[in-house]
Amino acid sequence: MFDRVKAIIGGYIQxxxxxxxLDTDVLGDLGINxxxxxxxxxxxxxxxxxxxxxxxxxxxxxxxxxxxYLEAAAA
Amino acid sequence: MLARMxxxxxxxxxxxxxxxxxxxRGARVFLGKTAFxxxxxxxxxxxxxxxxxxxDVRAMGTALLERGYRGKRIALIGxxxxxxxxxxxxxxxxxxxxxxFDKELSCDELVELMDRADVDALCHTAAHTAEALAAVGAxxxxxxxxxxxxxxxxxxxxxxxxxFLPFGRDELARGNDCYDRLExxxxxxCSILFTSGTTGTSKGVLLSHGNLTANIxxxxxxxxxxxxxxxxxVLPIHHAYEDMAGILSPLYYGCAIGxxxxxxxxxxxxxxxxxxxxxxxxxxxxxxxxxxxxAVKQSGREKQFAFAQGVCAFLQRFGLNVADKLLAEPxxxxxxxxxxxxxxxxxxxxxxxxxxxxxxxxxIQGYGVSECSPIVSVNRNNxxxxxxxxxxxxxxxxxxxxxxxxxxxxxxxxSGYLDEKDDVLVDGWFPTxxxxxxxxxxxxxxxxxxxxxxxxxxxxNIMPQEVERCLVSCESIAEAVVVAGAETGxxxxxxxxxxxxxxxxxxxxxxxxxxxxxxxxxxxxEIKESNRKLVYYKRVAAYVLHTKPFEKTTTRKVKRFLLxxxxxxxxYV
Numbered sequence: 001m002f003d004r005v006k007a008i009i010g011g012y013i014q015x016x017x018x019x020x021x022l023d024t025d026v027l028g029d030l031g032i033n034x035x036x037x038x039x040x041x042x043x044x045x046x047x048x049x050x051x052x053x054x055x056x057x058x059x060x061x062x063x064x065x066x067x068x069y070l071e072a073a074a075a
Numbered sequence: 076m077l078a079r080m081x082x083x084x085x086x087x088x089x090x091x092x093x094x095x096x097x098x099x100r101g102a103r104v105f106l107g108k109t110a111f112x113x114x115x116x117x118x119x120x121x122x123x124x125x126x127x128x129x130x131d132v133r134a135m136g137t138a139l140l141e142r143g144y145r146g147k148r149i150a151l152i153g154x155x156x157x158x159x160x161x162x163x164x165x166x167x168x169x170x171x172x173x174x175x176f177d178k179e180l181s182c183d184e185l186v187e188l189m190d191r192a193d194v195d196a197l198c199h200t201a202a203h204t205a206e207a208l209a210a211v212g213a214x215x216x217x218x219x220x221x222x223x224x225x226x227x228x229x230x231x232x233x234x235x236x237x238x239f240l241p242f243g244r245d246e247l248a249r250g251n252d253c254y255d256r257l258e259x260x261x262x263x264x265c266s267i268l269f270t271s272g273t274t275g276t277s278k279g280v281l282l283s284h285g286n287l288t289a290n291i292x293x294x295x296x297x298x299x300x301x302x303x304x305x306x307x308x309v310l311p312i313h314h315a316y317e318d319m320a321g322i323l324s325p326l327y328y329g330c331a332i333g334x335x336x337x338x339x340x341x342x343x344x345x346x347x348x349x350x351x352x353x354x355x356x357x358x359x360x361x362x363x364x365x366x367x368x369x370a371v372k373q374s375g376r377e378k379q380f381a382f383a384q385g386v387c388a389f390l391q392r393f394g395l396n397v398a399d400k401l402l403a404e405p406x407x408x409x410x411x412x413x414x415x416x417x418x419x420x421x422x423x424x425x426x427x428x429x430x431x432x433x434x435x436x437x438x439i440q441g442y443g444v445s446e447c448s449p450i451v452s453v454n455r456n457n458x459x460x461x462x463x464x465x466x467x468x469x470x471x472x473x474x475x476x477x478x479x480x481x482x483x484x485x486x487x488x489x490s491g492y493l494d495e496k497d498d499v500l501v502d503g504w505f506p507t508x509x510x511x512x513x514x515x516x517x518x519x520x521x522x523x524x525x526x527x528x529x530x531x532x533x534x535x536n537i538m539p540q541e542v543e544r545c546l547v548s549c550e551s552i553a554e555a556v557v558v559a560g561a562e563t564g565x566x567x568x569x570x571x572x573x574x575x576x577x578x579x580x581x582x583x584x585x586x587x588x589x590x591x592x593x594x595x596x597x598x599x600x601e602i603k604e605s606n607r608k609l610v611y612y613k614r615v616a617a618y619v620l621h622t623k624p625f626e627k628t629t630t631r632k633v634k635r636f637l638l639x640x641x642x643x644x645x646x647y648v
Contacts (some may be wrong), residue, residue: 028616028647033568034533035362038338054337058179058611061603 001074002067008043009063012036022064044070080516083458085296085469088327093259093284095168097291097326102129105329108302111157112333114340114347115231123157123230125329128164135165135236136254138243144196145257148267149225150174150189152207153200154336155312158227158235160322162198165239167265167284170257174267174279175313178203179610185210190218192267192279192493198225201233202336261285267493268315270445270536279493280315280445287323289486290448293468294324297455298417298439300352302329307350309335309359310534315449316419320441321354342408349410356420356534358568360427360438367405367434380405384433391432398435405434417441417453420534422521425461440464442521446505447471448487452519463518464511473519479510480525527635529559532568535612539570539635542613546572549601551594553577554625558639560616569616571645573638574598575624585622595620602648617647 006020013030024030026037037060041052044066050073060066091097101110105125112122123131139145149166151173153159166173174192176185189197189210199207207224215221228235247254261284268280306325310317325332333348335341353359371380383401390397398406406413416431419441431438441453442464451473454465467473471485482504492499499505508526513519524530529537539557546555553575560569576585576594583590598618606614619642625633 025616025647027569027614033358033362034611035338035358042339054339061606061614 001071002063004047005044005063005067005070008047009040012040012043020063022062022067024063026060026062026066048074050074080458082517083455086299088292088295090292091288091327093168093261093288094164094265094323095259095284097288097323098125098129098132098164098168101125101326101329105302108329109331110326111160111230112331112348113157113231113336114333114344118343118347120333120347121231122331128160131161131235131240132164132168133254134243134247135161135239136169136243137246137251138236138239139165139169139171140253140257141242141246141251142239145170147195148172148174148192150176150185150192150194150197151199151227151313152176152178152180152185152197153203153227153312154178155308155317155334156200156202156336157230157334158200159312161235161240162200162225162227166198168259169254170259170263172264172267174269175318176269177311177313178206179311179612181610182206182210182213184610186214186217188269188277189214189222190220192269194222196223196225198227200227201229259284261288264490268313268445270315278495281490281493282448283490286448286487286489287319289470290319290450290468291323291327293470293487294319294450294453295327296469297453297466298324298415298441299456300325300328300330300415304328304330304351304415305348306330306332306352306354307335307341307344307348308332308354309338309341309344310354310356310420314420314534315445316443316534317354319443319448319450320417320419325352345408345410347410349412351412352415352417353409353413354417354419356532357418357423358421358531358533360416360418360423360431361532363408364427364430367408370405370408384430387435388429388433391435396435398433402434406436409436415439415456419443419450419453421530421532428459428461442509442519444483444505444507444509446489446499446507447483447485448489450487451481451483451507454518460514460516460518463514463520465519466517467513467519473513474504475512478525479512479522481507481509481511481519481521483507529557529570531559531570531612533612537570537613542570542572542609542615545605545609546574546602546615549598549605550580551577551597551601553580554621554633556625556633556635556638557615558635560642568612570614571642572602572615572618573621573625573641574618575621591620591622599646599648606648615648617642617645619643619645 041057102125108125109122110125110128112120197207211224264281265284266282269277308321335344387398413436416438428438439454439459443449443451452465452467470487471483474482484504488505509521510523511521542557543555546552556573557570560571578585602615
């Protein structure tokens with residue numbers, strides 16, 4: 001799951017200088033704003049064929065939060 | 076000597092007595108015209124005409140009066156939707172006070188505000204039923220107060236206000252005229268808006284029909300729209316800016332308003348509703364700009380894009396608009412026919428305006444505060460200065476005091492704050508907390524702030540003390556001062572915390588070389604924990620560590636100005 005999430009984030013932010021880890025802070029480290037986070041989440045929705053409510057997005061502080069959320073939804 | 080800008084006469088706008096008159100006028104003047112639109116899950120458009128809006132509000136108002144709500148207070152929570160609008164107008168037009176809530180508030184915050192505002196009911200859209208029921212339950216268990224919930228329903232799924240609207244329609248059919256007979260007092264409070272206060276506790280701004288209708292007139296006199304205009308409502312609907320600039324003023328002009336219920340739906344809503352005008356905060360303006368430039372770069376057509384922009388900008392000087400032809404692709408991101416963006420809520424970098432204008436979109440800035448209903452100034456369609464926040468509305472006077480603070484007085488200024496004995500108004504003048512100046516052409520400029528409130532690019536106002544209290548409750552933090560991140564670009568949405576570690580409680584000595592590194596690890600982890608307790612826009616994105624206590628004034632207040640803008644050594648959480 002982490003690798004798929006990492007690939008989507010990498011494709012979105014297009015930055016070679018950043019190593020994405022589970023601890024990566026979504027807004028701070030990735031350098032995206034809350035609107036761009038929503039856009040990124042839409043990419044997760046397409047990849048994992050699921051709907052992520054907007055209020056759940058507010059809980060995505062780190063990459064680990066996203067991975068855990070997607071894993072729980074897939075279970 | 077510089078040539079003065081010629082002043083165009085104000086747009087001719089009729090005075091509106093109260094919000095009921097606004098709807099009655101709409102039903103009369105714009106009969107058969109669409110007022111609101113929503114998208115179903117299947118992507119179909121459902122429309123509501125000006126006459127239906129008036130009829131629905133009459134029916135729901137009748138039901139509210141019959142159920143004994145006259146003179147009471149009703150809180151309102153929901154997404155941008157017709158159900159929210161129906162509830163809002165039904166409440167205020169029935170002699171009831173509305174208390175709009177931010178749908179992002181936590182259950183505890185809702186309970187606190189419901190208690191403080193002493194509301195008698197919580198009205199919610201269908202999508203917010205669970206939150207409303209939880210909040211009302213929590214209010215009962217925490218305070219012993221039992222209040223009712225009112226389901227405003229949904230236009231596109233399950234029907235509108237199922238317990239009220241059909242009942243109200245039946246009453247009207249039976250000849251019940253209690254709503255029509257009710258006389259609205261234009262000066263009585265009809266709305267309590269909770270806003271950031273200067274002490275960290277939100278304050279309830281008391282606004283009347285007269286405040287709001289004066290502001291509608293003032294705003295419409297400056298910004299011209301027409302019945303062919305289509306708005307998409309995307310900013311939070313509980314906010315005074317969206318209400319005035321995105322709903323009430325467009326209703327005066329007979330515009331159509333399409334609702335965007337969530338940010339995720341925005342691209343679809345822009346594509347389907349194809350707006351001609353948008354009310355936005357800087358965050359959207361910056362993000363759309365970045366998105367367009369990213370697409371241009373990825374397509375490898377930067378030179379062609381710059382050339383097309385130049386041609387469009389040149390021909391616009393002669394009144395020729397060729398953006399639709401030369402820049403159709405970037406314009407398609409907004410639905411293809413966008414002509415006007417009104418940007419407010421926070422300071423916008425003036426360099427964005429020429430960019431948007433070259434795309435055929437007139438980007439103008441405005442300024443307001445909830446206490447002034449809210450618009451104080453706005454640039455005009457054909458009379459603008461990109462670094463200014465525009466001309467002052469006719470319903471308000473502005474003066475700048477010796478310290479540079481902007482004061483506002485007039486028909487749109489609130490009567491006061493909820494439950495505050497001390498009058499914040501001085502001879503009717505409201506101190507905005509913003510520093511500014513007025514130029515020789517009558518344009519207003521913001522030059523800074525004299526209150527601590529942080530205004531982020533998403534328009535959210537943050538009282539730093541609230542976040543700081545949360546931070547200093549962490550074991551590893553002795554002192555914290557929260558400031559805004561970078562002033563422009565995406566960083567402007569972020570908060571940065573200046574932190575002095577609590578070496579003592581960490582059992583460390585500040586003199587030890589390793590102490591700071593050890594403390595930092597703990598601080599970073601505790602900021603993350605602290606962030607989870609805060610609503611998303613109050614989260615701390617980065618920090619700057621200090622080894623010595625912050626410099627204080629003689630009254631032991633931290634000298635914040637020494638820390639604002641000083642982001643050296645900043646690290647992301």
